[in-house]
Amino acid sequence: MNHAALFKPIQIGDIEIKNRIAMAPMNVGYTGPNGYPSEQSLAWYAMRARGGFGLIMTECVVMNPHRWAGHEALNPPLLIDERYYRFHSELTETIHQYSGCKLCLQLSPGWGRQGHPHVNSKDCPAGAPSAIPLEVDxxxxxxxxxxxxxxxxxxxxxxxxxxxxxxxxxxxxxxxxxxxxxxxxxxxxxxxxxxICGDTPRELTKAEIVDLEDRFAVQAQAAFKLGYDAIEIHAPHGYLLHQFLSPRSNKRHDEYGGTINNRVRFLSNIIIKTREKIGHDKAFGVRLSGDELMPGGIPHDEVKKVIGLCKDAGANFFNISQGSAENPGAAFAPDGEGEFTQWAPGFKQASGGMPVITPSFINPETAEKAILSGETDIISLGRQAIADPFWPVKVKEGRVEDIVKCKRCQRCFMDLMTSNWLRCSVNPIVGREKMYPELFLDTPKLTKKIKQFKEKIKNLPQI
Incomplete structure (x- = not known):
């Protein structure tokens, strides 16, 4: 089988993506100690770009500069001011060396109650919609x-x-x-x-919420100038924006709480303010949990209303997740594959047919079936992209038997949670990508430029 449906181009906003295969956003902890992308970060993404992914979605990048942002040991990358810009532009320049690969920045206003006080700010609780601590079931x-x-x-x-x-x-x-x-x-x-038992956050003030809305728009505009092809708002599986959407974690009595229109206001304001800065054509979407899958959480019917409101505000693609950290078996990493597809029809219907990205696949047959069904437009690989960075090119070349398949063992997640360097049970190169430049550096563009440069300097006189 050639799995042709996986390799048809698709248009989102003003960009064309060369195939229907994305790498899902995954925080892997390779960022430098102050939130700057590191050499390992570049190597990590570059190897997946060379592997044939049409769209690479970055890990959650936080634009919140405040002490109450809720950052923790997962060490997310930051994009909060001009100090970070040249490091992100190096990432976009690197990824664009690879045969039309597009790069989507997943941008976040913070982690709320799923974070905890920063090691340098123990006296300052994380900010959230309400003072309700995380409690994992x-x-x-x-x-x-x-x-x-x-x-x-x-x-x-x-x-x-x-x-x-x-x-x-x-x-x-x-x-x-x-x-x-x-x-x-x-x-x-x-x-x-x-x-398991989270720190109690403090309730954000309206002024702080508006501050994040405005800052988000500024950094989103900067991100496009730095070369990112698309931006996705990080609003899924229990993080700060999700907490505002969920009646389980949002008990506010102002215009940011209560009705679904109020609970979505933070998110919709971010979309509106960002669109004012970036224009109407850019690829600008939202990731949402299809259902919180917790008692009192936001159900699928309400999520569909959120999708409609986001579309009206200016979002033009949607990415599916599910659950929250309080339901660790569903959020991020279920045991099987294709489970997230159950929410895709609702996303398609509520968005009026806008492009939908659906994650959590292992086998190309399952992934292609999801595309052919019309339920989703792009499939994304998370843990499977860790296990085998070259999944897309292997599928395209008909080398399905060579795919290194994810075992769903959760080694990657547990390494992250225990402050270890993220590794993989089936891929010994994970976390060591920067040590194997031969697996990602010889891109056609760079090889041609280096060859031309060598030709020009080979006859230099000796000094």
């Missing part, structure tokens, strides 16, 4: 998470029942189990306790 773990917990803390195996028993716990039984786990983590892994 451990009954919503999946097999990958269980496997990794047992890997990093073998002694904890005695605390963990099998997954079916854990998922069936109710009432006092679950409370007793959770208390046992919290006590254990407080003793053995205190630095990770906030991942």
């Amino acid at each position: 451990m009954r919503k773990l999946n097999q990958g998470w269980i496997k990794q917990i047992k890997r990093i803390a073998p002694e904890a195996s005695t605390l963990l029942p099998d997954l079916e028993t854990l998922q069936g716990m109710k009432g006092d039984e679950y409370i007793a189990f959770k208390n046992l786990v919290v006590d254990y983590m407080a003793d053995k892994f205190p630095e990770m306790l906030h991942l």
Whole structure:
């Protein structure tokens, strides 16, 4: 099979994407200590660009410069002022060496209650719509998470029942189990306790919200000038903008809380203000969870209303996610593949047919089926792009049997959560890309330029 449907170009805004295969946005922690893209960041993205992805979406890049931004050990890259600009322009220039590959910046106003006070600002709680702490429901773990917990803390195996028993716990039984786990983590892994029982954030003022709306527009405009082809607003799976959308985490009584129109105001204002600066043609979209998948969270029917309001405000593509960090088995990393596709018809209908990106695939057959069904327009690979950076070119060349497939073991996620350098169980190069320039540096454009330069200097006189 040649999987031709995966290699048809598609137009989004003013850019044409050469195929229907995107790399999903994934924070991998390779950023420098002050939020600057590093050599490893460049190598990480460049290897995937050489691998044939038509669209590469960056990890979540934070534009919030304030002490209450909620940054933590995941060490996200920043784009907050001109100090960061030349580093981002180096990234865009590098990726554009690769045969028409487009680069989309995922831009975020912060992490809210899914973050916690910065190591340099312990006295300043993260800002959120309401002062409601994160509380993960451990009954919503999946097999990958269980496997990794047992890997990093073998002694904890005695605390963990099998997954079916854990998922069936109710009432006092679950409370007793959770208390046992919290006590254990407080003793053995205190630095990770906030991942289950989050720090209480503080409620943002209206002035602070408006400040973020305005700053977002400024940095989005800068990003296009720096060479990014598209921008995606980071509003999915429980982070700050999602928290405003969700009645579970937004208990405000002002114009940013209450009705769905009020809860979407922060997001829609960002779109409106950004469109005023970048014009109407740029590729400018939003990533949203199709359903929060938590009691009292934002359901799919309300998400569709959000999509409609975002379209009216000026968004012209949408990217699907699901859940939030409180439901770790669904958000980010389900055990199987194609699960996110269930939300795609709702996204297509609510957006009036605008381009939709759907993640979480492993096999090209499954990915092509999603495209051919008309439910989605672009498929994206997250963990599978970690496992095999060359998935697109292998599929195009008919070398499907050579694909290194993701095992859904969650090694990458757990390394990130435990402050390790992110690795992969099936790809030994992950985290070491900068050590293998031969796998990404010989792009046609750069090779031609270097050859021409060498020709011009080979007969220089000796000094």
